[in-house]
Amino acid sequence: MPALLEISGVSKSFSGLKAVQQASFNVPEGEIVGLIGPNGAGKTTCFNLVAGVYRPDAGEIRLAGRRIDGWRPDQICRAGVGRTFQLVKPFAGLSVLENVVVGALNQSPSVRAAKEISARVIEQLELKAKQHEPAGALTLPDRKRLEVARALATGPRILLLDEVMAGLRPTETDRMVALFKDLNARLGLTILMIEHVMRAVMALSRHVVVLHHGQIIAAGTPAEVTRNPAVLECYLGEDQL
């Protein structure tokens, strides 16, 4: 059985800058895979390639065996890929609930059903007290939570999380980690996460892919990767983890 998400030989350049070169890795169904690397390594570009924001120059991306590279972002979302944005993009003028309802309408055309889905997701992400507040008035941690809630409400098979822990306090990080663990265990939700907060990566991922200058330089369990000399040199050495 093929992995849920297969990325094979994918490359993307921006006017000469090779953002991602010949990247290949798989995200098996039900797994939580971490994508790490120093700033500018090409992690977000990688996400944008999977989510359809960019079309790869070369290579193939498959979701459950079906090629999705070259599709539009909305088609990829409907195919079952939910994503968050590193720089959060809330619908600022709409309430938290309405934000989530927009996502939930991807699962169900009925507004009433979408509201029920949203109520559950909002509960899970501890946004219930703020559900009628305009999203533009939320604090950054709450906006991060809202990003996750919206993506989750689309009913994805795989969730792409782009630095959702950044800016959270350690206790909040632990709560978020617990939430993803629960979603993964209970619903079998597959997750691909870009994360700088190693505490979260270590707690969640059994498999980590390390990107540097657009190339994959290591892959394996968190323990293996953190012992890998190439990783230590390029990444952990610099960042003083």
Add this chain to the structure above:
Amino acid sequence: MRSGWLDDVPQRGLVLLLLLLFALILLPAFANDYLITVLILILYFAYVGQAWNLMMGLAGQLSLGHALYVGLGAYAAAALYVHFGVSPWIGLWASLAIAAAAGGAIGFLAFRFGVAGVYFAILTIAFAEFARLAFDHWSWVGGSAGFFLPVANYARNDLLNLRGSPTMFYYLLLAMTAGAFVLCHALLRSRAGYYWLAIRESPDAAQALGIDLFRYRMYVVVLSAAMTSLGGVVFAFYYNNLFPEQVFHISRSIELILAPIIGGIGTLFGPIVGAFLLTTLAEGLDEIMRAIGLDVPGVKQIFYGLCLLIVVMFLPHGVWPPLAKALRLDGEPSKDHSGC
């Protein structure tokens, strides 16, 4: 703007709404001819303002060429009536179709090739200007010399052919404005309404949540164009004359968007409140200027401009949001913070 906010409007809000409608229905019995013509203007601007608001207020697509749809609707129904004796009730379907097609063509060009924001607005102006020039030279509908409908004598109202007294047009426009309100209210609570608001707030995020941007932008442009064209049909049969130089002129497109802007973009009551204030202001200024003997051309426009300036400066979200709060009709926990 919270979608579906009538859910939360207190019972007395609905009662007030019905009372207002009731008062408007009874009004012609007490109003003189002059007042009726002013009310017709108010309702006309409320109606076309609502149609424009659907596109800009909900979906964030700025059109500065809505006179195009008014004109196409007006000319289509008028030409069918004058040349073939087709009742405007049948002609309006041609108006709807032609305006929808024009909106669709503009939308297709813009959204397929990524023309957005101010460039989209320029495209809408360009199409209105094309139409103005084309109709100027199209002799079948009178060209620049104008197109005239046979003027009825007002002995009897002929609703079938829309020939009759201003009171008939008043009721017609009242029904249309109420209908547009109900339609927009329903749309706002539908899936499309949520999607339009999402596209207005952030197209990228909307697309990432599975929204087909092209499709939903096309829907709103076509719908807004079609709605606007019905205003054009009434315009043609009320005024009985059409000049391309006036009908399609950009000043008409601007005039039409003032009511929703002053009233509150993206709110259902905005276009209605705005149309009421602006038309009353314009007419009132006429009276005041005449009374104080300051009948110099242009003075009225300066005062009108000043009033607009003051509203925009002090009530950037329009008159309705604070008014709703004062009347305690807002009941909506979230407000439009987008500033558009």
